[in-house]
Amino acid sequence: MDDLLFKDASAAANFDALDVCDLCVHYPVREGFRRRLLKAVNGVTINIRAGECLGLVGESGCGKSTLAQAIMGLVPITSGSIRVAGQDVTDAVQRDPLSQARNVQMVFQDPFASLNPRQTVRQALAGPLRLHGMTNRDEIEARVVDMLARVGMKADAADRRPHEFSGGQRQRICIARALIIQPKLLVCDEPVSALDVSIRAQIINLLLQLKDELGIALLMISHDLGVVEHMSDRIAVMYLGRIVEEGIWHDIFTAPAHPYTQALIASIPDPIAPAETLRRMKGEAPSALRPPPGCAFNPRCPVAFDACRLGDVPYFTPLAQAHRVRCHLLSQGQ
Amino acid sequence: MTAQTILQVDKLSIALRLKGQGFPAVSNLSFSVERGEVFGLVGESGCGKSLCALTIAGLLRDPLHVTGGRIDFDGQDINRLSNRDMRRLRGNRVAMIFQEPMTSLNPLMTIGDQIGEMFELHENMSRRQARLKAVESLEQVQVPSPERRIRDYPHQLSGGMRQRVMIAIALACNPALLIADEPTTALDVTIQAEIVELILDLCKARGTAVLMISHDLGLVARICNRVAVMYAGSIVEERAASEVFVDPRHPYTQGLLASLPRLGRRLQEGRKPLMEIKGVVPALTERGPGCGFAPRCSKATDICWADMPAATALSGSGKIRCYHHG
Structure with missing residues (x-):
């Protein structure tokens, strides 16, 4: 192991892998003559410890991908702070972007679009190592072969190009590329959604195995609650830019407290014990450009009352250990 | 074919012709849909389920060709209809809903x-x-x-x-058959339930049969009467929806269900590594003469590699294509 190259690694052991505090990402949007603010992420606070997997669920448009991009340092943040392995992201991106890249890497949804078709697998994997200052050819080669073995691919794959591989194998290459510089945090944005159903299990098992072997933290973004349940230690549910419920996976699935989480879980059809009718919420998610007053979920909520429609955005109510929910029903009682 | 059958697909084969070579994409596909029934066709991408839908709607285009078999819709052989007759049928008696609503509407x-x-x-x-x-x-x-x-x-x-x-x-013209090709895949799960319920309610009121094509086993199990599971261009198992996922018989269906991170599984069984189906779905150009699943099947023997198993009737109801279904 090249100690010089990975010097940030040991220093960060005392910090959470990810610490997001009151993060806001707002975009100015022009609508005809009016200017509006699109509040994609609106006051999000989450943290992930090393070796932990946090599942982030929510519908499309709820801001989960914007949150991921902000954590990667790819979009400017409006307010709040993000620290990855103790290092402030906004600061790091300006001062030393490479150190940010060493701390956090990402695996994207579509493995067909996230590999350069003209690079061999060896080039794709060696690129990050060279960029981060590794020069010894033998060492680079050794690490490429080692990483390929870790993601379950043969060494001869290194000389081939992405088009020769199937979707599942390409996703393995993407994971290898992300992990080869040993980040503290891996952000996975829907890593199995684009894969065949019979391949998904392979990638899910691989991610969990690598998480335990390497001790990395995992931010698992998915709309598939089955995948999230299987992988996560803790789960955060996001709705229209805010976290509405957060807790240990067991609590979220056995005792979901927010009506949105309850509806989300109830809307998943199960192949073995199919329910006769699904409980479901009404209508679609409102646009983040025109969030409803009060609790953002109130137009679709089956149990909304006056405080939800007229009052403020509900604060978090702590329930069990590490379980907190933003709902007026819980904070104001019945 | 009885009077109750609205659609009968019999030994349908579709091939992809490239550079003078033919690659079978769908082979010997047979199933029938009764009037007013909801029939599910499930499979992974590339298994040929959408090709089958396009063929029924008469929309198959070069370089894909029907190489054998027939499709009877309401007693008429669809392959024999002229373009003009087909246009009259399509949209009127056979209607289709596609996956991506933005690309299928005229902007x-x-x-x-x-x-x-x-x-x-x-x-x-x-x-x-x-x-x-x-x-x-x-x-x-x-x-x-x-x-x-x-x-x-x-x-x-x-x-x-x-x-x-x-x-x-x-559904404007009260069709006799609605082909729904992944109608909710592009939508959020929360809206999926509403849309599916809407399709089912409207079809029930009109007596329209639904051919529901999907990769979502949970969805299909919930809404269909009968289900056909496709793999690599053939139907491997056809059963009543209430049976096929509870007691799957084909090694592919069994593997698929075991590999699925189902909601609630971890609560019941704890976190065990998911079962994996080894290997990958074979490409169109790499399919051999035998069972399409043989390269990934743990039960495969010599005969599986050599010959495609015939569809045999199961003891209860339904059909299966496997030499080793226990």
Whole structure:
């Protein structure tokens, strides 16, 4: 192991892998003559410890991908702070972007679009190592072969190009590329959604195995609650830019407290014990450009009352250990 | 074929012709759909389920060709119909809903005109009558304030609303068969339930049979009467929906269910590594003469590699293509 190259690694052991505090990402949007603010992420606070997997669920448009991009340092943040392995992201991106890249890497949804078709697998994997200052050819080669073995691919794959591989194998290459510089945090944005159903299990098992072997933290973004349940230690549910419920996976699935989480879980059809009718919420998610007053979920909520429609955005109510929910029903009682 | 059968697909084979070579994409596909039934066709991408749908709608285009078998719709052989007759049938008696509502609606026409077109073409209505019917159709698919909405263009609607418009167009002429090709895949799970329920309710009221094509086992199990599981161009197992996922018989169906991170599984069994189906789905050009699943199957023997197993009847009901179903 090249100690010089990975010097940030040991220093960060005392910090959470990810610490997001009151993060806001707002975009100015022009609508005809009016200017509006699109509040994609609106006051999000989450943290992930090393070796932990946090599942982030929510519908499309709820801001989960914007949150991921902000954590990667790819979009400017409006307010709040993000620290990855103790290092402030906004600061790091300006001062030393490479150190940010060493701390956090990402695996994207579509493995067909996230590999350069003209690079061999060896080039794709060696690129990050060279960029981060590794020069010894033998060492680079050794690490490429080692990483390929870790993601379950043969060494001869290194000389081939992405088009020769199937979707599942390409996703393995993407994971290898992300992990080869040993980040503290891996952000996975829907890593199995684009894969065949019979391949998904392979990638899910691989991610969990690598998480335990390497001790990395995992931010698992998915709309598939089955995948999230299987992988996560803790789960955060996001709705229209805010976290509405957060807790240990067991609590979220056995005792979901927010009506949105309850509806989300109830809307998943199960192949073995199919329910006769699904409980479901009404209508679609409102646009983040025109969030409803009060609790953002109130137009679709089956149990909304006056405080939800007229009052403020509900604060978090702590329930069990590490379980907190933003709902007026819980904070104001019945 | 009984009078109750609306669609009968018999030994249908489709091949991809490339550079003078033919690659079988779908082989010996047989199934039938009864009137008013909801029939599910499940499989992974590339297994040929969408090709099958396109063929039934008469929309298969070069370089794909039907190489054998026949499709009878309401007693008529679809392959023998002229283009003109097929156009009369399609949209009128056989309708289709596609996965991506944005690409299947015309962005330059208002949705009122797109729905009204159905009545003008198939029922010879005037423009004015068609417009009134369009409002009525939109009302049936529960689009709020339909009188105003008919002047909207597709880009002004959300994904769920667009799919409702697609349903209104598909069901405008009370078709006998609706082919729904992954109708909810592009939508959020929370909207999926509403859209599926809408399709089922409207079809039930009209007596329309539904051919539901999906990769979502949970969805298919919940809404279908019978289910056919496809792999690499053939139906490997065809059973009643209530049985196939509870007691799967084909090694592929068994593997698929075991590998699925089902909601609630971890609560019941704890976190065990998921079962994996080894290997990958074979490419069209790499399929051998035997069972398509043999390269990934743990039970495969020599005969599986050499010969495609025939569809045999199971003891209860249903059919299976496997030498080793216990």
